[in-house]
Amino acid sequence: MNRPLALSLAALLTLPALACKPKETAPPVDEAAQAAAKEAAAKDDARKAKNDEAAAKRAMLAALPPLPGVEAAKPVKFPDVDQSKLPNGLEVLILRDTETPVVDVNLVVKAGSIYAPPPTPPCSPISPPSSSPRAPRSAARPP
Amino acid sequence: MPKHLPYLSLTLALLLGAPALTRAAEPVVPIQKFTLDNGLRVVLSEDHSAPVVTVYITYKVGSAAEVEGRTGFAHLFEHMMFNGSKNVPEGAFGFYVDNTGGSLNGNTEPDRTNYFETVPSNFLEGMLYLEANRMASLVIDDKALDNEKGVVKEEVRQQQENQPFAKTILLDWPAAAFSSWAYSHSIYGSMEDLSNAPVQAFVDFFAQHYVPNNAVLVLAGDFEPARARALVEKYFGPLKRGPEPSAAFPAEAEQTEAVYKEVSDPLAPIPLAIVSFDVPPPRDPDRDALELLATVLTDGASARLPKRLVDDDKLAAAVIMQAGFPIPTYGPGQLATLLIASKGIKLADLRAAYWDELGKVQKLGISAAELKRAKAKLYKQYLDGLATTLYKASQLATYEVFFGGAEKLSGDYKRFDKITAADLKRVANKYLTQARSVTFDITPGGAQ
Numbered sequence: 036m037n038r039p040l041a042l043s044l045a046a047l048l049t050l051p052a053l054a055c056k057p058k059e060t061a062p063p064v065d066e067a068a069q070a071a072a073k074e075a076a077a078k079d080d081a082r083k084a085k086n087d088e089a090a091a092k093r094a095m096l097a098a099l100p101p102l103p104g105v106e107a108a109k110p111v112k113f114p115d116v117d118q119s120k121l122p123n124g125l126e127v128l129i130l131r132d133t134e135t136p137v138v139d140v141n142l143v144v145k146a147g148s149i150y151a152p153p154p155t156p157p158c159s160p161i162s163p164p165s166s167s168p169r170a171p172r173s174a175a176r177p178p
Numbered sequence: 179m180p181k182h183l184p185y186l187s188l189t190l191a192l193l194l195g196a197p198a199l200t201r202a203a204e205p206v207v208p209i210q211k212f213t214l215d216n217g218l219r220v221v222l223s224e225d226h227s228a229p230v231v232t233v234y235i236t237y238k239v240g241s242a243a244e245v246e247g248r249t250g251f252a253h254l255f256e257h258m259m260f261n262g263s264k265n266v267p268e269g270a271f272g273f274y275v276d277n278t279g280g281s282l283n284g285n286t287e288p289d290r291t292n293y294f295e296t297v298p299s300n301f302l303e304g305m306l307y308l309e310a311n312r313m314a315s316l317v318i319d320d321k322a323l324d325n326e327k328g329v330v331k332e333e334v335r336q337q338q339e340n341q342p343f344a345k346t347i348l349l350d351w352p353a354a355a356f357s358s359w360a361y362s363h364s365i366y367g368s369m370e371d372l373s374n375a376p377v378q379a380f381v382d383f384f385a386q387h388y389v390p391n392n393a394v395l396v397l398a399g400d401f402e403p404a405r406a407r408a409l410v411e412k413y414f415g416p417l418k419r420g421p422e423p424s425a426a427f428p429a430e431a432e433q434t435e436a437v438y439k440e441v442s443d444p445l446a447p448i449p450l451a452i453v454s455f456d457v458p459p460p461r462d463p464d465r466d467a468l469e470l471l472a473t474v475l476t477d478g479a480s481a482r483l484p485k486r487l488v489d490d491d492k493l494a495a496a497v498i499m500q501a502g503f504p505i506p507t508y509g510p511g512q513l514a515t516l517l518i519a520s521k522g523i524k525l526a527d528l529r530a531a532y533w534d535e536l537g538k539v540q541k542l543g544i545s546a547a548e549l550k551r552a553k554a555k556l557y558k559q560y561l562d563g564l565a566t567t568l569y570k571a572s573q574l575a576t577y578e579v580f581f582g583g584a585e586k587l588s589g590d591y592k593r594f595d596k597i598t599a600a601d602l603k604r605v606a607n608k609y610l611t612q613a614r615s616v617t618f619d620i621t622p623g624g625a626q
Contacts, residue, residue, distance in 0.1 A: 096273045104303025104409070109229035109400065134227050135205045135561050 207588045216419040217391025221574050221584040223398040231399030233305040234294040234571035239387035242288040242360040250367020251383045253286040257326040264315035289508045296568050299400035310413035334366050342445040355454050355616045360428035389420025394578045398571035427509025437616040442624030451525045452618040454514035467605040472499040473552040493528045508580040525619045543603035560591035
């Protein structure tokens with residue numbers, strides 16, 4: 036066999052070998068990634084199972100028979116309010132409730148935080164002009 | 179009626195001084211009582227001020243009824259009872275009550291376990307149905323038990339293991355303050371006991387204690403008594419009587435030597451001292467005097483202990499004195515003082531000032547004005563206790579189970595009227611002594 040032919044044959048033989056090489060040495064399996072994917076799938080399954088269980092429970096609860104003997108709701112009888120006004124303008128509301136010998140006295144003044152003057156900003160939002168007599172910050176620092 | 183008349187009559191009343199200066203009309207808590215053939219005691223208290231009703235059941239079983247190796251059962255059942263029963267599947271109890279717009283809860287104590295719902299009164303029958311069902315046929319199997327054991331373990335981690343002072347208050351302090359095993363073990367019990375016990379042990383516990391003849395049912399609110407009675411008979415009447423319950427409370431040995439313990443608590447933000455004393459059961463005349471004394475000493479900013487320890491000497495951030503702390507017992511009890519130190523204050527100095535104040539009471543007694551103010555506070559507490567159907571039902575159950583009958587609630591504040599300043603001085607000397615005291619100094623620090 037002459038040398039160039041031998042080389043060609045060798046090259047031919049080598050090519051399939053080279054072509055097959057990637058198959059034989061497939062990139063190393065990333066076990067951590069596989070485990071993570073498996074765990075994620077398991078979590079997903081568990082979440083689905085939990086959701087299914089919750090949905091089944093909601094469906095069960097929605098299908099429950101009504102409680103026995105439910106009657107129409109009774110009206111709330113709010114005590115009569117006796118309303119008057121003093122000559123000085125004070126409004127007085129009296130509700131009588133003798134269930135226990137306790138009396139609540141509430142004084143409601145129609146003034147709240149919305150009537151408070153707006154707070155003075157702690158510092159001006161606009162920088163002082165450069166001619167301000169205020170010392171520059173750096174100069175105020177101790178040596 | 180002219181609109182100005184109520185105002186005028188109120189003014190006249192104030193000017194004449196009549197109702198303002200004397201005690202007002204006696205508040206009466208109306209009750210009707212009956213007992214079913216199966217032993218269930220029932221108390222009905224009508225109150226039509228609003229269309230709501232509270233259904234309240236007390237089972238006379240708590241952690242004190244447990245036996246060694248089987249602790250935590252009473253509290254576990256407080257959870258189990260909201261699980262399924264024969265006709266009410268798991269989750270349905272809460273669902274039904276939620277849908278009425280009402281509320282429910284339960285709580286466990288050493289001597290009892292309570293369950294209650296407050297709902298619009300048109301749902302009364304439904305609540306009786308739910309309560310009777312779980313008393314008759316609670317589902318106790320591996321699944322339900324495992325689920326609730328998990329919930330209880332999480333509750334213990336949250337409430338006992340991860341709250342400042344809680345481990346000492348719930349575990350170490352009762353172990354030192356009570357001599358009987360029944361009262362000294364934790365209400366939560368041992369998680370190991372819960373894990374180890376077979377299903378049958380839970381079934382037996384339920385069969386022994388969750389029976390009609392060991393329960394009191396109270397209905398307070400808007401109902402017509404004859405109809406309410408018929409409904410109670412309809413739902414609870416078919417239930418079978420169980421074993422006869424024991425009426426005995428644990429016996430406590432008299433303490434004769436001071437107990438002192440130091441604890442480091444990694445969760446504690448500030449130092450706290452607990453000083454507790456053995457005291458008689460609730461409603462014992464000496465216990466009443468001690469509760470009145472605790473009110474004299476701590477209730478209100480001008481009371482002796484807050485004034486001295488918090489305002490004047492600035493030793494404490496707060497001081498609390500309470501009988502039945504942190505959870506009441508109905509046999510022999512404890513009167514505990516919690517002294518919460520101010521920043522930088524040593525607990526020993528704070529305790530010294532506390533004992534100095536107790537010494538003054540023991541030697542010189544208290545003033546008539548202090549006694550009058552404390553009685554007024556207890557009277558107002560009594561009235562506040564009648565303000566809602568839930569408060570009333572809870573108290574009627576307590577009175578029916580432990581205090582000789584629900585009928586004794588009306589006017590019961592009067593038992594404080596006859597207590598004198600001399601009584602307070604006497605009980606201070608008899609009970610609030612070093613020899614009867616248990617002290618825990620809890621300081622921040624230690625491993626978490």
